[in-house]
Amino acid sequence: MNNTVIPFSSPDAGEPEQLSLNEVELDRYNQLVSVLYRCLHENTGFTPFFEAFQQHFKALQGGIMAVTRNPQRIRYGWTFGHPEGFAQWYINSDLPERDEALTRFSNQPPRRFTSFLEGRSDLSILDMLSEESRAWTEQVNIGDSAGMLVSMDEECRIIFMANRQKQHGPYTHRELMQMNLLAPHIENAVTLHLKLYQTSSNNENLSLALNHVNKALVVINALGTVAQANDAARKIINHNSKLKLSSDGRLGSTDQQLARKISDAIAASIVNSHQGKLEPATLFVQGAEERAALNLTPLTAENPENNGVLVELFSFDNHDSADQEKLQRLFHCTPAEAAIAGELMKGLSSSEIAEERGISVHTARQHIKNLLAKNGYKKQTELVAMLVRALG
Structure with a gap:
């Protein structure tokens, strides 16, 4: 069987070492790269790549997630392998702020995979986690977690991570080397995918359509920013002391706790949209004279880059009772x-x-x-x- 030698820069050495892939490994690597880029051409989101990655590396669950810096929260993302309702629960919990995996991979140099155990079978990931993280890690039987920092800007760091069950052992050095060959391709694909989302959010026809609807509506794109808000929605937001549209194009609040709830609810709905789940969520904003309700429904489209969240806004007088x-x-x-x-x-x-x-x-x-x-x-x-x- 022929071997193909590919230079690989080891995390522990400045000079590249030689990684030898046999024909089977090289074929699987090429297939992964092909599936990854085909996700862009076929408008299928990252699901096909996640499935191929899971199979090749025996990964259980993970995803690509945008993580804010301070506090550390999930802003949007694509996930795989998690049980029903887990992503929504996780996003709305306090775990992201203390998640050792998010922190570890967010602080790595970009385009370089690492794992908790780094190939050592004599170590346990449980010894590296907090008590709260350890509880659900034990429950799911996770044995190792690998990840990389894809890219970063002033607001967010985008990471790729993949958990693995204990029975498959730790990610080996050889597997991490193969992941690192994929790393620049993952960065390219995510960057291109985000540009598709940003382009699709600039839609004048959507703006015209929303303004022909009497209801107050806001459309959030898959990056968590406001694609369009009709005049009725802007009126409610402008008259509510706690709601606001921020300068960076996000629906938020002047109240920090409420702003976090809105951000978390939007992130959970975005994740649900990628999974085809249309479960609604409702947030209530209590003001002095009036209260507002925000109904969030995941939006799914034929092209995943048009996924997002529909937010319906309602305003109620505090002194009025329901009919x-x-x-x-x-x-x-x-x-x-x-x-x-x-x-x-x-x-x-x-x-x-x-x-x-x-x-x-x-x-x-x-x-x-x-x-x-x-x-x-x-x-x-x-x-x-x-x-x-x-x-x-």
Whole structure:
């Protein structure tokens, strides 16, 4: 069998060492590069490359993620291999700020893969993690994690990372060398992909279309920035003391905690859009005289670069109560259930509703279960989104 010698710059040496790939390895490497660039031509996102990478390197889960610097949060990304609902939970948790893998790979020199164990089977990744990270790492049975810094700017660092289960052993030096051959191609593909997204966000026809709709709508592109916001949406944002459109084109808030919630919700919806999940999310903004509700729905398109998030904005007077008769009629519910629905429209949890109305938490939850069952919704997030849309 023939060998092909390719120079590779070792992380521990200034001079390139010689990496010898046999015919099978070279063929697989060429296939990976081909699949990676074909993702750009065929508008398929990175899913085909993730699948090929998973198979070749026995990777369990990971993705390409844009990570803000301070605090360390996920802004957008493409993921693979995670269980249902994990990405949304992770983005909205505090884990990104303390995730040792994100920190490690974000601080590496660009275009260079490394791993936690660096080929050593006598080490354990669990000894390198915090207690909180260690808990879910053990649960998923992760044995090693490899990654690279793809690119960075003043706001974000884009990283590629791939976790591997314990039974496959640590990523070997040879595997890391092969990944490093892919590194410049991954950087090129991600850079080109982001340019496609940025180009697709500049759409005058979209702006004209949104302004013909009476509802307040904002379209967020797959980079988490505002592609378009119609006049009705801008009016609500401008009149709300806590909402704002920032100079860098992002929907945010003057309140730091709320700004983080909005950013996290947008990031989770973007990830869901790449996975074809249309689960809505609703955020509530409480002001002195009025409150606003933001319904976020992932947008999926034939071309993944047109994926993103549709944000519907609703404004409510704090002194107005929900129309109980309308709630009963539209949602087929009793007066008691309609009262609970009205509280859900204010963004209250079941425990907060119980305290507000002087009932037990069990009773509040039972009313919510009834509302879900009567209207065919599986999740409370879907019910809340529809309540806001129906009466907003």
